[in-house]
Amino acid sequence: MAKLYLVLAALFGASGVALGAFGAHGLRDKVTENLLEAYKTGVQYQMLHALALLGVALLIQSRGVHLSLTLSGAFFVFGVVFFSGSLYALALGGPRWLGPVTPVGGTLMIAGWIALLIAAANFSK
Template identity: 50%
Template sequence: MVRLLVFCAALFGFTGVALGAFAAHGLKARLAAEQLATLQTAVHYQMLHALALLAVALLALYRPQPLLHWAGGFFLLGVLLFSGSLYLMVLAGWKLGVVTPVGGVSFLLGWGCLAFSALKLAR
C-alpha cells in the first residue's frame, strides 16, 4: 500500500505541475477567467493532496495502521473525484457538478482519518 501511495503522490504531483503549466500558458487565451480559476482550484487541491499522500505514506512506513491506509484511500478518491471532475467540466464540457462535492467530502474524510491516526500514534 505504501508503494501505491508514493506512486500516486508522484503521479499527482507530476500531472498537477503539467496541467497547471498547460492551463497558465496553453489555455490562457482560450478559456474564460472563471474557467482558468476553476482549473487553478483543481490543480491546487491536487498538488496539496499529492503532498498529503506522501506524508501518509511516510507515516505508514513509520507506524502502519489501518486509519492511515483509509486516509490515503480517501485522498486518492478525493483527487480523482474533486480535481478530476473540475478538469473534465472545464476541458471536456461535461456536467459533473454532483461529483465534485463527493470528492470534497473524500478529502475531509481523509483528513479526519489522518487526525485520528495521529491520536493513536501518540499513545
Template identity: 45%
Template sequence: MKLFLILGAINAMLAVGLGAFGAHGLEGKISAKYLEVWKTGVQYQMFHAMGLFVIAFLASKFPQSSLLTAAGWTMFGGIVLFSGSLYVLSTSGIKVLGAITPLGGVAFILSWIFIVIVAAKSL
C-alpha cells in the same frame, strides 16, 4: 506504504504539468472563470499529492494501520473526483459535473480525519 509515495509523486507531476497546460495551453481558449476552475483543480491536486506523501511517511511509522491505507485511497479518490471533475467541467462547460466536485471534497475531509485518528491513537 510505497504505493502512496508513488501516487503522490505521480499526482504532483501531473499537477505541475496540468498547471502549465492551463497557463499556456488553455489561456484564451476557455473563459477566465473556467481558467480559475482549472487552477483550483490543480491547487487541490498538488495539496493532496503532498498529503499522499504524508500518508506514505506515516505508514512507515505505523505499518499496521488500516486507517492510513483508507486515508490514502480516500485521498486519491478525492483527487480523482474533485480535481478531475473540475478539469472536465472547465474544458467542457458541462455544469452537472460540478455536482461531483463536493464528493471529492468530502473524500479529502475524510482522509484528513483518518490521519487525525491515527495520530490521536498513537499518543
C-alpha cells in the same frame, strides 16, 4: 501500501505540475476566467493532496499499516480523482453533470484529513 501511496503521490505531483503549466499556457485564452479559476483550483488541491499522500506513505512506512492511515490515503486518492478530475473535465468542456461530482471529491478529501486525525490520536506515545 506505503509504496502504492508513494507512487501515487509522485504521479499526482508530476501530473499536477504538467496540468498547471497546461492551464497557464494552453487554456489562458481558450476558456472563460471562471473556468480557468476552477481549473487552477483543481491543480492546487491536487498538489496539496499529493503532499498529504506523501506524508501518509511516510507514516505507513515508519509506523506500519493502520486502518486509519490506509483510509486516509484512499480518501485522498479518490478525492483528487473526483474533485480535481471533475474540475479539469468541466473546464475542458465536459458534461455539466460532472458539477455535482466536485463536492463528492471535496468530501472525500475532508474524510482523508479526519482519518489522518484519527490515526494521530491513536499513535502511542
